[in-house]
Every structure is written in C-alpha cells, then in structure tokens.
Amino acid sequence: SQKIEQNSEALNIQEGKTATLTCNYTNYSPAYLQWYRQDPGRGPVFLLLIRENEKEKRKERLKVTFDTTLKQSLFHITASQPADSATYLCALPSRDYKLSFGAGTTVTVRA
Amino acid sequence: GAVVSQHPSWVICKSGTSVKIECRSLDFQATTMFWYRQFPKQSLMLMATSNEGSKATYEQGVEKDKFLINHASLTLSTLTVTSAHPEDSSFYICSAKVTGLVQPQHFGDGTRLSIL
Numbered sequence: 035s036q037k038i039e040q041n042s043e044a045l046n047i048q049e050g051k052t053a054t055l056t057c058n059y060t061n062y063s064p065a066y067l068q069w070y071r072q073d074p075g076r077g078p079v080f081l082l083l084i085r086e087n088e089k090e091k092r093k094e095r096l097k098v099t100f101d102t103t104l105k106q107s108l109f110h111i112t113a114s115q116p117a118d119s120a121t122y123l124c125a126l127p128s129r130d131y132k133l134s135f136g137a138g139t140t141v142t143v144r145a
Numbered sequence: 146g147a148v149v150s151q152h153p154s155w156v157i158c159k160s161g162t163s164v165k166i167e168c169r170s171l172d173f174q175a176t177t178m179f180w181y182r183q184f185p186k187q188s189l190m191l192m193a194t195s196n197e198g199s200k201a202t203y204e205q206g207v208e209k210d211k212f213l214i215n216h217a218s219l220t221l222s223t224l225t226v227t228s229a230h231p232e233d234s235s236f237y238i239c240s241a242k243v244t245g246l247v248q249p250q251h252f253g254d255g256t257r258l259s260i261l
Contacts, residue, residue, distance in 0.1 A: 080252075133189075135188040
C-alpha cells in the first residue's frame with residue numbers, strides 16, 4: 035500500500051508569508067494527486083487536483099507541484115492570511131481509485 | 146457545484162442503539178461513494194466503498210455486519226452503525242466521486258457519533 039508522509043504536523047507562519055507543505059509518497063506514482071483543506075469538526079474540502087503529467091497547478095493563492103521522479107508534491111499558500119489556518123491533507127488514489135490520506139499539516143497563520 | 150450533504154451532523158445515543166447516517170450528492174450523480182472514519186488528531190481511514198446498485202466493499206478489519214451500507218440511488222448512500230457501543234464513537238465522513246477516472250472526491254461535513 036502507499037505510504038504518504040507530510041513534512042510536519044504543524045506549521046506556524048506570519049501573515050503575508052508563503053507557507054510550503056510537503057507530501058512524499060513511497061510506492062508507485064499515482065495518476066493524480068489531490069490536496070484538501072480540513073477545518074476542525076468539518077469534512078475535507080477539495081482544493082486542487084494535479085495529474086502526473088502536470089508539473090504545476092494554480093488556483094488563486096494556491097500552487098501545487100508534482101514531481102514523480104522525487105515522488106513528491108509541494109503545496110504553497112502565498113500571501114497567507116489568518117483565514118488560511120487549517121489542516122491540509124495530501125491524498126493519493128490507489129490503482130482502484132480509493133484515496134489514501136497523509137496525516138495532514140496544521141497551518142497557523144498569525145496576524 | 147459538487148456539493149455533498151451529510152445528515153445528521155451529530156448524534157448522541159445509548160449503547161445498543163442503531164444509528165443511520167445519510168450521505169447525499171446534491172448536484173451530481175455519484176455511482177461511487179465512500180465512508181471514512183476519523184479519530185481525533187488522525188487522518189481519514191477508509192471504511193468502505195459504496196457502489197450504486199451493488200454490495201459495498203469493506204476495507205480489511207471493518208465489520209460489514211456492524212456497519213451496514215446501502216447505496217439505493219445515484220445520489221444517496223446510507224451507513225447504519227448497528228448495535229452501537231462506546232468504541233464506535235467517532236467522526237464519520239462520507240464522500241462522493243464525480244464520474245470519470247481523474248476526478249476528485251467531494252466530502253460531506255461529517256457526523257460526530259457519541260455512544261454513551
């Protein structure tokens with residue numbers, strides 16, 4: 035099965051700075067990879083999906099990269115705001131498209 | 146678009162009670178829905194895959210007689226926790242996948258289940 039590691043449990047960052055989160059996986063490279071945001075007591079909210087043949091994907095202040103050689107995805111939040119404080123989850127599909135999740139990185143943006 | 150509604154948001158009930166949780170895709174059809182369980186400070190663990198019109202497939206270690214899944218239509222899946230006990234207390238979350246190979250799953254807002 036796929037082992038997914040997200041770089042750290044918690045990331046504290048000053049408002050306006052860029053937060054960079056890492057997602058590493060160990061086995062086969064999936065056809066795509068997803069990032070979700072989860073707030074306490076809520077379900078995950080889909081943010082971005084990046085395919086294996088895409089190097090980079092952007093959505094507003096969010097940017098995701100996908101390096102199948104390094105088996106790594108980076109997730110960036112630029113010009114971070116306190117409202118960006120949440121847990122961010124990396125998710126990879128298995129060969130039958132079931133999702134496996136990383137443990138998540140909790141981002142706290144301080145004003 | 147791609148909204149998933151989960152009901153109820155929270156349930157508190159006595160040990161031995163059966164509890165049903167509904168998951169609906171509001172603006173799209175979902176041939177496949179998923180049920181997850183999440184413990185505090187941990188990530189989501191897949192319990193089962195629900196396929197419209199066929200039996201659910203359960204992950205290893207998940208008791209199918211304890212967690213009954215029904216996917217009667219393209220927009221509704223239900224999870225029934227039968228004869229619930231305190232150890233079944235958890236946060237249950239459903240998701241629905243848009244049809245197509247490379248499509249994201251969209252999640253409901255979860256159900257907090259507390260068994261006394």
